[in-house]
Amino acid sequence: xxxxxFIMDGNGRWANTQKKARKHGHESGSSNVYNIFTSCxxxxxxxxxFFALSSENMYRSKEETDYISxxxxxxxxxxxxxxxxNKVKFKVIGDIxxxxxxxxxxxxxxxxxxxKFNKFSLNIAYNYGGQWDIINAVETMIDDxxxxxxxxxxxxxxxxxxxxxxxxxxxxxxxxxxxxLWQSVYSELVFVDTLWPxxxxxxxxxxxxxxxxxxxxxxxxx
Ligand code: IPE
Ligand code: IPE
Ligand code: MG
Numbered sequence: 489x490x491x492x493x494f495i496m497d498g499n500g501r502w503a504n505t506q507k508k509a510r511k512h513g514h515e516s517g518s519s520n521v522y523n524i525f526t527s528c529x530x531x532x533x534x535x536x537x538f539f540a541l542s543s544e545n546m547y548r549s550k551e552e553t554d555y556i557s558x559x560x561x562x563x564x565x566x567x568x569x570x571x572x573x574n575k576v577k578f579k580v581i582g583d584i585x586x587x588x589x590x591x592x593x594x595x596x597x598x599x600x601x602x603x604k605f606n607k608f609s610l611n612i613a614y615n616y617g618g619q620w621d622i623i624n625a626v627e628t629m630i631d632d633x634x635x636x637x638x639x640x641x642x643x644x645x646x647x648x649x650x651x652x653x654x655x656x657x658x659x660x661x662x663x664x665x666x667x668x669l670w671q672s673v674y675s676e677l678v679f680v681d682t683l684w685p686x687x688x689x690x691x692x693x694x695x696x697x698x699x700x701x702x703x704x705x706x707x708x709x710x
Contacts, residue, residue, distance in 0.1 A: 489532075489533050489653045489654060489696070489699065489700075490533070490534060490535055490650070490653060491533070491534075491535040491536070491537070491647075491650050491651065491652045491653055491654075492528055492533050492535070492536050492537075492652060492653065492654050492655075492656070493536070493537040493538070493539065493652035493654070493655045493656070493667070493668065493675070494524065494536070494537070494538050494539060494655075494656050494657075494658070494684075494687075495539045495655065495656070495657035495658070495659075495664070495665065495667050496517055496520075496521070496538055496539055496540065496658060496659075496684040496687075497657060497658055497659030497660075497661060497665075497683075497684060498513075498517075498658050498659030498660070498682070498683030498684045498685070499513035499514045499516070499517040499683070499684055499685060500513050501513070501659065501683055502516060502517070502683040502684065502685045502686065503516075505683075510552060511552070511555045513683075513685060514552075514555060514556055514559055515559060516685035517684045517685045518540075518556075518559040518560075518562075518563055519563070520684060520685055520687060521538050521540075521563065521612075522563070522567050522570070523689070524536075524538075524687065524689065524692060525538075525610050527689035527692050527693070528692070529574075529608060530689075531692070531693060531696050533696075534607055534608050534609065535608070535609045535611075535650060536609070536610055536611070537581070537611040537612075537613055537647070537652060537668075538610075538611070538612055538613065539613045539616065539667050540556065540560065540612050540613060540614050541553070541556055541582070541613075541614050541615055541616070542613075542615075542616060542617060542665055542666050542667070543582075543583070543615060543616065543617030543619070543620055543666060544617070544665070544666060545615075546615055557587055557588075557591055557614075560580075560591065560595075560612065560614060561590070561591045561594050564578070564594050564595065564598050565594060568598050568601070571598065571601075571602055571610070572601060572602065574608065575602075575605040575607060575608060576602060576605060576608040576609065576610050577602045577603065577605040577606060577608065577609040577610070578598045578599060578602045578609075578610050578611075578612075579599055579609065579610075579611045579612075580595050580599070580611070580612045580613075580614050581611050581612070581613050581614070581616055581621075581646035581647065582613050582614040582615040582616030582617075582620070582646070583615045583616075583620055583624075584614060584615060586615070587615075609650075611646075611647070613646075613667070616646070616666075616667070617666040618664070618666050618667055618668050618669030618670065618671075618672075619666060619669060621645055621646050621668070621669070621670065621671075622641075622645070622669065622670055624644075624646070625641055625642075625644035625645045625646075625670075626641070626644070628644045629641065629643075629644045632644070641670075642670070645670060645671065647668070647671055651668075651671040651672075651673070651674070651675065652668060652671060652672065652675045653675060653676065653699075653704075654675060654676045654677075654678065654695075654696075654699050655667070655668070655672060655675045655676070655677050655678070656678045656679075656680065656692075656695060657677070657678070657679050657680070658680055658681075658682050658683060658684045658687050659681075659682075659683055659684060660679070660680075660681045661679070662679045674704065674706050676699055676702055676704070678695050678698075678699075680695075
């Protein structure tokens with residue numbers, strides 16, 4: 489497997505179980521991202537995408553979305569040296585134009601510093617929507633080549649042609665919630681009840697082992 493993606497749902501409910509405010513759930517969830525990323529690398533997966541905030545999540549309270557953007561900034565600063573030492577390409581996918589300049593700077597700097605790496609990649613999907621991704625790809629393509637070319641569309645998606653082989657959603661719901669609508673075309677989908685802050689390397693390993701047994705056909709016959 490080359491690319492794994494996570495829909496990290498359940499932070500708010502996790503906070504509820506701890507009788508704490510939702511932001512504590514986001515804090516625990518955020519600190520689980522790098523932990524799970526390193527487990528992916530240990531399991532031989534070179535590319536991982538983590539869905540941190542959807543386009544629709546932007547309609548939550550400003551207090552909640554501001555706190556999630558604060559956590560993004562904080563965790564990039566916390567992990568940038570690790571990313572550099574381990575030669576990991578870092579990217580934020582999604583519409584980040586609305587973010588405060590200081591956070592955009594943190595993101596752009598991390599992206600720039602790690603852009604030369606190409607073996608491992610860590611993507612954070614932030615203010616990301618699958619519909620936005622497709623529309624943005626079409627607009628960018630038309631700006632770039634002046635017309636629409638169906639075959640070239642994937643090159644303009646936020647992931648390029650690196651589609652996820654496996655998408656794991658935590659938190660119990662069985663839906664994509666606007667995540668990678670184009671790219672999920674042949675992804676294996678795994679839904680677990682575990683709330684994201686509790687999702688562990690052991691559970692990941694079990695899922696990967698089961699994934700390895702699946703025969704993927706991509707519409708073809710042998
Ligand atoms: C996922 O956790 C993180 C985001 C969507 C920002 P939620 O905040 O959706 O947590 P639940 O689903 O309410 O438990
Ligand atoms: C999906 O979770 C988005 C992320 C995990 C970032 P939501 O909590 O937004 O999904 P819905 O609203 O339950 O579908
Ligand atoms: Mg949720």
